[in-house]
Amino acid sequence: MFSPQALQARLTDFRCRCAAAGLAATHQRFVIYRILLESKDHPSPEAVVARVREQIPSISHATVYKNIHTFVEMGLIREVNLLHQTSRLDANLDRHHHLVCEQCRKVVDFYDESLDRAQAAEPAPHGFAIRRYQVEAHGLCSECQSAGGES
Amino acid sequence: MFSPQALQARLTDFRCRCAAAGLAATHQRFVIYRILLESKDHPSPEAVVARVREQIPSISHATVYKNIHTFVEMGLIREVNLLHQTSRLDANLDRHHHLVCEQCRKVVDFYDESLDRAQAAEPAPHGFAIRRYQVEAHGLCSECQSAGGES
DNA sequence: ATAAATGCAAAGGATTTGCCGTCAA
DNA sequence: TTGACGGCAAATCCTTTGCATTTAT
Numbered sequence: 001m002f003s004p005q006a007l008q009a010r011l012t013d014f015r016c017r018c019a020a021a022g023l024a025a026t027h028q029r030f031v032i033y034r035i036l037l038e039s040k041d042h043p044s045p046e047a048v049v050a051r052v053r054e055q056i057p058s059i060s061h062a063t064v065y066k067n068i069h070t071f072v073e074m075g076l077i078r079e080v081n082l083l084h085q086t087s088r089l090d091a092n093l094d095r096h097h098h099l100v101c102e103q104c105r106k107v108v109d110f111y112d113e114s115l116d117r118a119q120a121a122e123p124a125p126h127g128f129a130i131r132r133y134q135v136e137a138h139g140l141c142s143e144c145q146s147a148g149g150e151s
Numbered sequence: 152m153f154s155p156q157a158l159q160a161r162l163t164d165f166r167c168r169c170a171a172a173g174l175a176a177t178h179q180r181f182v183i184y185r186i187l188l189e190s191k192d193h194p195s196p197e198a199v200v201a202r203v204r205e206q207i208p209s210i211s212h213a214t215v216y217k218n219i220h221t222f223v224e225m226g227l228i229r230e231v232n233l234l235h236q237t238s239r240l241d242a243n244l245d246r247h248h249h250l251v252c253e254q255c256r257k258v259v260d261f262y263d264e265s266l267d268r269a270q271a272a273e274p275a276p277h278g279f280a281i282r283r284y285q286v287e288a289h290g291l292c293s294e295c296q297s298a299g300g301e302s
Numbered sequence: 303a304t305a306a307a308t309g310c311a312a313a314g315g316a317t318t319t320g321c322c323g324t325c326a327a
Numbered sequence: 328t329t330g331a332c333g334g335c336a337a338a339t340c341c342t343t344t345g346c347a348t349t350t351a352t
Binding site: 033036037039040041042043044045046048068075076077078079080081083084085086087088089090091093098099101102106107108109110111112113114115118119120121122124125126127128129130131132133134135136137138139140141142145 | 191194195197199226231236239241242244250252253257259262263265270271272273276277279280283285287288291292293296
């Protein structure tokens with residue numbers, strides 16, 4: 001994911017950001033973050049648990065899950081899939097896109113011709129065959145804005 | 152989601168497509184599909200179970216879940232979130248997009264300036280505040296193409 | 303008649319919770 | 328010292344599975 005130098009830089013930043021946020025720089029927390037930085041494959045929390053256990057065999061699921069949440073809140077990492085708690089179904093097959101609320105996970109249809117035209121200039125890497133583009137616009141729905149979406 | 156006429160048309164189509172696919176036109180199957188057509192909110196399977204139970208109180212989870220899978224395979228409905236089995240994490244905060252394999256759910260980073268420029272021409276509906284755009288390109292990775300991705 | 307579909311209940315996997323002991327600051 | 332953190336185990340939620348019964352064709 002990162003060059004060795006960039007990796008070092010981020011790990012140093014990490015200590016600062018923990019200090020700034022008033023978070024203890026525990027060994028577990030540090031290893032979990034390093035594993036995430038080194039992972040090129042968008043791992044699941046379970047995969048992170050497995051990788052961390054190679055270095056800290058006794059680490060618990062709870063610790064890994066809690067730290068992942070902390071990192072997301074700090075903005076240190078992101079979830080690729082905002083909507084992963086459950087499947088979400090759509091019987092509307094017309095060309096359209098989705099607004100996804102980062103707070104409450106509401107999904108709203110979004111018809112927009114500019115977005116319909118989104119198309120890559122580069123060929124897809126690794127021989128990946130693209131079938132369709134789907135734009136997700138992430139943000140806050142009006143309810144969550146008024147509720148104070150300072151997440 | 153659809154006008155009354157469009158709804159009727161789709162329900163008629165539905166019977167034809169079931170017949171064509173050799174699927175029995177059961178009452179349960181029909182009601183599940185109608186609920187999906189009428190739902191404007193991208194419901195979860197659990198939400199579909201709840202709505203169907205207003206009409207068929209005795210319907211089982213298994214029936215709803217199995218039919219949803221059948222409908223997705225037939226292409227009658229789509230999943231908004233291809234990646235919903237588990238969270239997927241990304242420590243790479245650089246601007247980039249994702250290729251998602253419809254078959255094996257692998258996620259590959261995709262850097263492309265054209266996609267970076269994706270932006271709506273229309274204002275977002277319902278006062279939704281867009282924070283960032285994220286393009287997902289859905290298709291088949293090279294491994295799944297060779298394996299015969301005739302899903 | 304017969305293959306497919308439903309319903310039930312139990313199992314499975316991911317994630318969260320509460321509580322207690324431990325550690326970083 | 329002390330509040331935050333880690334570990335454990337149980338609980339929860341979503342989804343799948345196996346099997347016996349019913350139903351559509």
